[in-house]
Amino acid sequence: MTDSTAPTLTVGDIVAERTVHLTRESLVRYAGASGDFNPIHYRDDVAAEVGLPGVLAHGMLTMGIAVETIMPWLGDAGRIVEYGARFTRPVVVDAQDGADLVIVAKVGALDEDIARIDLTVTFADTAVLGKTQVRVRLGG
Amino acid sequence: MSVNPDLVGRAFPPTAPYLVGREKVREFARAVFATDPQHSDPEAARALGYADVVAPPTFAMVVQDLTLQQLLAEPDSGIALERTVHAEQRFHYTRPIVAGDELVARLRITNIRPFGKGAMVTSEAAIEDATGAHVVTATSVLLIGGEVA
Numbered sequence: 001m002t003d004s005t006a007p008t009l010t011v012g013d014i015v016a017e018r019t020v021h022l023t024r025e026s027l028v029r030y031a032g033a034s035g036d037f038n039p040i041h042y043r044d045d046v047a048a049e050v051g052l053p054g055v056l057a058h059g060m061l062t063m064g065i066a067v068e069t070i071m072p073w074l075g076d077a078g079r080i081v082e083y084g085a086r087f088t089r090p091v092v093v094d095a096q097d098g099a100d101l102v103i104v105a106k107v108g109a110l111d112e113d114i115a116r117i118d119l120t121v122t123f124a125d126t127a128v129l130g131k132t133q134v135r136v137r138l139g140g
Numbered sequence: 141m142s143v144n145p146d147l148v149g150r151a152f153p154p155t156a157p158y159l160v161g162r163e164k165v166r167e168f169a170r171a172v173f174a175t176d177p178q179h180s181d182p183e184a185a186r187a188l189g190y191a192d193v194v195a196p197p198t199f200a201m202v203v204q205d206l207t208l209q210q211l212l213a214e215p216d217s218g219i220a221l222e223r224t225v226h227a228e229q230r231f232h233y234t235r236p237i238v239a240g241d242e243l244v245a246r247l248r249i250t251n252i253r254p255f256g257k258g259a260m261v262t263s264e265a266a267i268e269d270a271t272g273a274h275v276v277t278a279t280s281v282l283l284i285g286g287e288v289a
Contacts, residue, residue, distance in 0.1 A: 013180060026171075032167075033170070034201065051196075058227070060201050061225050077194045078188070078194070082231065082233065084229065085228070085230075116187075
């Protein structure tokens with residue numbers, strides 16, 4: 001009975017939020033860490049060639065940043081049962097100004113010992129991920 | 141060439157074992173702005189009952205990617221990387237990936253359905269540890285564009 005989060009949760013509660021500033025360096029770092037070297041994530045000329053509005057953040061980078069927002073609250077990655085997202089809008093990372101991702105994590109639904117945490121991830125006031133849901137185990 | 145419907149149900153060999161390194165987990169954690177100590181500090185991970193640092197949830201993609209390489213290497217798949225868009229991603233966890241794990245992934249194509257001139261392909265990777273126990277299943281929905289005339 002060391003868990004202090006479960007008994008007090010209510011649907012609609014914000015459990016975590018943060019803003020992450022992405023730069024081109026962030027994209028190169030993620031490319032190296034993940035092994036995804038698609039040049040649309042670091043080369044303006046290639047991005048333009050394939051008709052993109054600019055160099056884009058990896059969808060998996062955005063998804064990875066989003067879920068980590070709740071980790072300090074959750075305390076243990078082992079509580080995560082399921083995590084899913086749809087990639088709906090691109091995150092254009094400007095060479096000079098970068099891009100700010102704003103993540104808000106809310107309780108979407110509560111079952112007996114499972115909570116569904118709904119993440120909203122916005123860039124320039126537009127949601128970039130759809131149906132971003134984490135199902136987490138509550139209690140010991 | 142359009143996406144080959146026979147990919148559904150095709151048997152693929154398991155991927156070569158992937159040994160999860162502590163520094164790789166730290167590198168990945170830093171890349172996804174994962175600052176919680178369980179990802180970088182072995183003592184913090186041990187306090188939670190893990191043998192070593194705990195990988196961030198989306199690290200499973202690194203292992204799943206080995207199966208997507210298998211898929212792209214199938215000569216008759218009809219799937220070309222430059223026409224592929226990652227539409228959706230999902231993970232079902234039995235437990236988190238931990239440094240020291242030796243993981244293999246088994247690829248399955250579970251669904252192919254027409255979408256515009258192309259197809260939506262659902263590709264699943266069941267990831268197991270060295271004992272054969274399930275760790276995580278990673279599922280990608282890929283949008284494969286039609287051939288450019």
